[in-house]
Amino acid sequence: MTSPTVARWLALVTGLIAVSSAVVAGPAAAEPAGIAPAPVIPLPPELDPGFYLPPADVVAATAPGGIIAARQVTVADFGLLPIDVDAWQVSYRSNNSRDEAIPAVATLIKPRGTAVEPRKLLSVQLAEDSTAGYCAPSYALQHLSVAPVAGQIVVPAEFLFAQAALAQGWAVVVPDHQGPNSAYAAGPLAGRITLDGIRAATHFAPLEAGPDARVGLYGYSGGSIATGHAAELHASYAPELNIVGAAEGGVGADLGAALRMSNNQATSGLVFAAVLGLAREYPDFAAYLDERLDPLGKGLSAIKSPLCVQYQSALLPFLNMIGMIGSDGDPLDDAPVAAMLADTKMGKTVPDMPMFVWHSAWDEILPLAATDTLVDTYCRDPGTSLTYTRDHASEHIIAEVVGGPAALLWLRDRLDGLPATPGCTISDAGTMAATPGALNFLGDTLAAKFATLFGTPLGSH
Numbered sequence: 001m002t003s004p005t006v007a008r009w010l011a012l013v014t015g016l017i018a019v020s021s022a023v024v025a026g027p028a029a030a031e032p033a034g035i036a037p038a039p040v041i042p043l044p045p046e047l048d049p050g051f052y053l054p055p056a057d058v059v060a061a062t063a064p065g066g067i068i069a070a071r072q073v074t075v076a077d078f079g080l081l082p083i084d085v086d087a088w089q090v091s092y093r094s095n096n097s098r099d100e101a102i103p104a105v106a107t108l109i110k111p112r113g114t115a116v117e118p119r120k121l122l123s124v125q126l127a128e129d130s131t132a133g134y135c136a137p138s139y140a141l142q143h144l145s146v147a148p149v150a151g152q153i154v155v156p157a158e159f160l161f162a163q164a165a166l167a168q169g170w171a172v173v174v175p176d177h178q179g180p181n182s183a184y185a186a187g188p189l190a191g192r193i194t195l196d197g198i199r200a201a202t203h204f205a206p207l208e209a210g211p212d213a214r215v216g217l218y219g220y221s222g223g224s225i226a227t228g229h230a231a232e233l234h235a236s237y238a239p240e241l242n243i244v245g246a247a248e249g250g251v252g253a254d255l256g257a258a259l260r261m262s263n264n265q266a267t268s269g270l271v272f273a274a275v276l277g278l279a280r281e282y283p284d285f286a287a288y289l290d291e292r293l294d295p296l297g298k299g300l301s302a303i304k305s306p307l308c309v310q311y312q313s314a315l316l317p318f319l320n321m322i323g324m325i326g327s328d329g330d331p332l333d334d335a336p337v338a339a340m341l342a343d344t345k346m347g348k349t350v351p352d353m354p355m356f357v358w359h360s361a362w363d364e365i366l367p368l369a370a371t372d373t374l375v376d377t378y379c380r381d382p383g384t385s386l387t388y389t390r391d392h393a394s395e396h397i398i399a400e401v402v403g404g405p406a407a408l409l410w411l412r413d414r415l416d417g418l419p420a421t422p423g424c425t426i427s428d429a430g431t432m433a434a435t436p437g438a439l440n441f442l443g444d445t446l447a448a449k450f451a452t453l454f455g456t457p458l459g460s461h
Contacts, residue, residue: 036071042142045133065199076143082149086224097188106197113164119171121209121365124332127222135308151308157368167448173201177226184277191229217246224248231351245414247407254370256341268319273312288336297324354420355386360399379424393431406435
């Protein structure tokens, strides 16, 4: 593919995304005997409680990552164009941030045909960034889903990166990492759901990625929150998983810093949605908001709660979020807020796998300084293997478009068994699109996607 062609595709993908901006559990149980057929018309979680909300006693009796139900699904680009792959949804047990049993759902996808060896597995944490069930990836990625026209534009756009993994012949698991209450930005919850989704995937025989499969993690922005916490929790929560590398960009390392940066800014509508999501996972924080939010804050909470990311971002930006919270001092220092921010801040433990981290030097949503601090924290450990790039020709959205291919190339080496560079490598790039091989990787991915329009299954070799 020529450079001008690649540039046009880069512009297209950028445009699509830019519409919005510890208990160690035993191994998961084997897949259930029955796999239901794909629904003709998919239902959002709000209208499908039988699958999304199995009985609490069934969930509690299942080991974390154990599959409760499974069904075939048809995944599609933006709900319209079916993708020629094998896909399923699994309902499984996970734990919330208080280690209480909860139900979770993930989408499992592989190329057509049978693998000659166990498939490599990539867990892709898409940026749901919303506060309603119909915005979840498991619904938004399905054929005839209305989520893309109802405000969930980020998940279908980011799905291109999952398809790049499928084009390599890998299997993919996409967890609904915000959980059954759409707890946007609740990192410790998302990390557990992600790890249990991998457990479920590696014990679902049709996916062809067995319990010993080499596993990678990928997530950007809201997906970085799930990815980063999963990486930090791996050793204590799911050490049996063979996670060989984690790539995260536009990192949500410190939500307090993100809230301060967005206050009164154009991005405050999106960050206020995270405030709402966090209240769904932290009861003391929810009670604090219920007591302290002023009438404007409470009205916005009611209006914004059922919205997906596109409308969350667009509705009433330039909010003085801190000013809406009544406090004798700085509300971020009040005990319920400070406890929640401390629990969701990354850097409490050092991940036990190699890391690839990137961030725009001009990120307008998630502060670069917080990622710099996180990297410094990780790099104090002499055993850390970490590559960190600050991209100087991007902002938050473009940084994923130009950095995602480099991240996937790095993950391909880890999944192929190539050792990562020891220690910490920190650099500043004019643009990560210039990473050797990145444009070719993107071009090959788009060529594979184009071939599917003429009957070639995605990922066939």
